[in-house]
Amino acid sequence: MPELPEVETIVRGLEQRLAGRRFRQVTLNRADLRTPLPTGLKAKLEGKRIERVSRRAKYILIHCAGDAVLLAHLGMSGRIVISEANEKRLRQKHDHVVFTFDDGAVLAFNDARRFGMIDYVAAAQLPNHKLLRHLGLEPLGHEFNGANLAKRLAGKNCSIKAALLDQRVIAGLGNIYASEALYWANISPRRRAGTVLGARADALAAAIRKTLERAIAAGGSSLRDYVQASGELGYFQHHWAVYGKEGEKCPRCDCHRGIKRIVQNARSTFYCAKYQR
């Protein structure tokens, strides 16, 4: 489901609503998601106070008192939904882990496909965590620019689209925003990644940043599964230029060819063949 803008929106919602609360009860409805749930998670979390919530790439980091971090990834279909004490939520299918807080609020981790994961680690070992260690540039970070992006792309023979999905190059883009960013940068998704440098890399870095920022401002894109932590829908899907728009008119040109759909590395890519080179 979620790419960087959706995760960022969820993180902001969680920060606002969870900071300062204390886990009262943790219910594990199964033993594993994509990976086994951490052993002793229930005992370790109950009674712990949440200090803040942050994000790295598409990972949600819930920082607890005592320098421990609950790390969560939503995979393709994961959702996190909070219900306050006065708005009871019945247990839904695929509610795999349910957290109850000291004030009666409930947070459900729901994930039909179970591509998501949850881990619990000491804060000190976070930088070396297996899942975070190899992540690439944070596209909203200060050090993200065309030159640094080009450095990561140098020598790569795969398509630029495939490279943008490689989290070791840049961390947080997914299938929707990769197509959208390439469109706004006028770069063909089929172009070899290693040939994106100089002004072209500058344009791509700028398009990535702008696309993600606009999407965050809209609360992310709601398709099948995604909702904000509050349960509200995002609305950036109404602003997509190319994603899911095969055959439709490109928003910036009047060519009759329309938006094309191709398959790269088994994922759909959408682009305008006239403007993207």
Next chain:
DNA sequence: ACGAGAACCTGTTTGC
């Protein structure tokens, strides 16, 4: 070592 494809799951949409 790299890139492409399969695999992991369930649910929904599409096409015959």
Next chain:
DNA sequence: TGCAAACAGGTTCTCG
């Protein structure tokens, strides 16, 4: 209408 195939926002493993 019914059933099967295709497809879905991600990541990781295997194979050539």
